[in-house]
Every structure is written in structure tokens, then in C-alpha cells.
Amino acid sequence: MPEHAVANWRIVAARVERGWHTQEEFAAAYEDKARELREQARISVRQVRRWESGESTWPNRDARRVLEAMFDCSMEDLGFRRPARPTGRRPGGSGRQMEEHVQRRAFPGLAGVVPVLDLTALEHLTAAAHGARRHGERELLGHLRTELDDAARSDGLSGPHEALPTVLGILAAINSAARTAGEDLRCELLALGARGAELAAWLHRDAGAPAQAVAYWHHQAKEWATFTGDGAMHAYVLLRQAQATERTDAARMLDLARAATTGPWTLPPRPRAEALQQEARALALTSAGADQVTRVLDRAHAALDQADPAIGPATCTGPLGDGYTRQRLMMQSAICYREAGQSELAVSLFREYLTTKVFAPRDRAFFTAQYSGALVAAGEPDEAATTACEALALAAGARFGQALAELHRTADVLAPYARRPAVREFRQRLGELTAA
Structure with missing residues (x-):
């Protein structure tokens, strides 16, 4: 199966929540329920894998009866897609339709907004939620706090695509645990959730999600902060x-x-x-x-x-x-002066404070990209292109979204110097990364 095949994470999360942590355990439980219902339906681990991968989008009638009895919910709530009736339209839109379907199931209210999780990301999400379930109330908060801190550090080093699934899993665990927790623990969980939701907003933004997704998590963070005063x-x-x-x-x-x-x-x-x-x-x-x-x-x-x-x-x-x-304040001051048209002052601040080793790769990539734009405004296109290549080397592997956006801005202002070798090399590298 392709590495980034669309996954039905709803059924995975549902089975893990009910204690069937492996596909083998789930298949055995399914067999037991089928016998209890006197159904002839039988499944293999391979069939479970097809359901969870999204390869099989609608179980047959007998399987649906067993699954509904096991989970006490509809097929749609388990992430399955009811076959559409023929419309006479030309084929070709099914991939996008499946993507939107998964988004609706995974993130209610955000259809077409949040990037679909691939199978690797799905593993991170379910691992975070499953890990939380193994802790008692006294340990839960500490576990989730440690996981959230680790995810934030991962973002600074490896980018939003690495951290986002884990953060979403943590938020799912917080939301679930808060429903049944005592008042004191619930307050602490929601306070931690506000931190996590704010981080989720940042990760969505840096991953290139539309503004609606970022706004959704900002709203959630403010809601939980309001609940906790x-x-x-x-x-x-x-x-x-x-x-x-x-x-x-x-x-x-x-x-x-x-x-x-x-x-x-x-x-x-x-x-x-x-x-x-x-x-x-x-x-x-x-x-x-x-x-x-x-x-x-x-x-x-x-x-x-x-x-x-x-x-x-x-x-x-x-x-x-x-x-x-x-x-960090000095770096952001340099950005302010760049926006104010004080490009020489901005360049001076960038040169002085970017030499320090205090910034994580994500921040260094972003500030270096900003530096390259200030250099163009200061009349140094060749140095700007060289600096932009340095920023691109930092940002490309982890796909640091804000840094890459600034590099595209630099490429635009370097357009009048496109024939210069350094400028041509930078624009070519950026174009190759964009095409990839």
C-alpha cells in the first residue's frame, strides 16, 4: 500500500479505546461477537487492515451488523463511507471526496480544512491517546505534560509534520479524560489543553493548513482558558x-x-x-x-x-x-525595522544576533529567511541570495512553513536580479523544492 494512503483512523481509535490494541485482538473479538449474534460473517487480520487503511470503505451487510453491535455506533461514526449512488458525472473526483470524508470524521466542523493524516501520522496520534489511557489520574497530568513538551521540542527540531499528530492525540486524550475527571483534575486538564490547543494552532499554521484550521484551535485554546479562569x-x-x-x-x-x-x-x-x-x-x-x-x-x-x-x-x-x-526580541525587532523601511538597521541587528547559537533550527531558518529579505532591501542581492540558500538548507528537510513562506517573499523581491548567478541558484533550488 502507498506510504501516504488515506487511513480510517476513526475505527482505529474506537478499537483502541475499547481495549483491542492490536488488529489480532480486534479480529478475535469480532469473531466472538459474530458467534453471539449467530452471524456467519468471519474476518481475517488482513480484512481489519483493509478497513483501517481506508482500502475497504463500506463493509458488507453482515459485517455492518457485527460492527454496530461491537461499537454501538453507526458505520459513518467509525469512519466508513457509504457508497454514493451513480450520478452520471465523469469519474475523477473520488480521491478528493474520500479526503474530505476523512476530514469530516476526524475533525468535525473542519471538512476540507485540515490535512489528512497519513499512516505514519496516524500511528503517532493513536500512540499518544493510547499512552494516556495507561496512566491513573495521579499520573495522567504529568504524562500528558511531558508528551506535550516533547512534541513542542520536536517541532523546533523537525517541523510541524512530525509534532502535529502527537499533539492532536494528546488533545483527544485531554478532551476525553476531562469529561469524567473530578473538578480539580478537570481544571488542570483543561488548563493544559489550552496550552496544547495553542500549540496545535501554530503547528497547523506552519504546516500550511488554511486559516480556518488555525482559527479553530485558537478558539479552542481561548475557550478552555476561559473555563479555567x-x-x-x-x-x-x-x-x-x-x-x-x-x-x-x-x-x-x-x-x-x-x-x-x-x-x-x-x-x-x-x-x-x-x-x-x-x-x-x-x-x-x-x-x-x-x-x-x-x-x-x-x-x-x-x-x-x-x-x-x-x-x-x-x-x-x-x-x-x-x-x-x-x-528573540532583538531578532523580532530587526523584523519590525525591516517592515518600517529601516533595512540597514535591520541588517545590522540580524548580523549581530543571528551569530548566537540559542535558536532552534525552526527559528534559525525563519530569522535567516527574514535576514535575506532585509539584505535585498539594503541593496545586497548577492549576499541576500547566499543567505537565502542557507535558510533554505535549514527549512527544506523539515518543511518549516513560515521560513519557506519568507523565502518565497525573498525570491519575489530578487526577481529584478534573476540573472545574477547566486540569485539564479537560490531561485532554482526553491523552485525545485516547491515542485517536489
């Missing part, structure tokens, strides 16, 4: 929404960034500094003067000065925004 987390999601807003909608970006710092909540110093930096970038995009941008950045530095020293490496579930450091 975590105003700071609510504000932090507003900041992340501002960061996810396109450059072409600078007014909305500005409103979101300001709301994060002026609403009925108090952001800790580090995320407050980050929100002020985002406000400065939005101001630059609205053609505010460089002096105004600098004043807001000065406020960001002042907020960061109030932060307690970080203890140990930053984690997804640690103090809110604890990974926001002076080096």
Missing part, C-alpha cells in the same frame, strides 16, 4: 492570533496585539514584551513612523527587564512565554 492564557492566545495574521491585514494584527496588553488580564513580563513587539510590527505595516515603532519596542525591552531570570530550558507547559529571550 486563566486570563493570561487568553491574552497570550490573542498575541498568537496577531502573529498568525497576514501582513496584508495589519489593522487586525494591531488590534489583536493591543488587546493582549490592554484587556482585563495581566500578561507576565515575557509574553507582554512579545505582545508589544508584535504591536510595533503591526505599526510598521500600517506605515507608522520609525520613531513610533522604536518607542513601542522600547516598551517591550522595559517589560522584558522586569522578567525573572529563566530557570532551565523553556518548555511548552512551563511559565507562560518563558522562551521569550533578549535574543
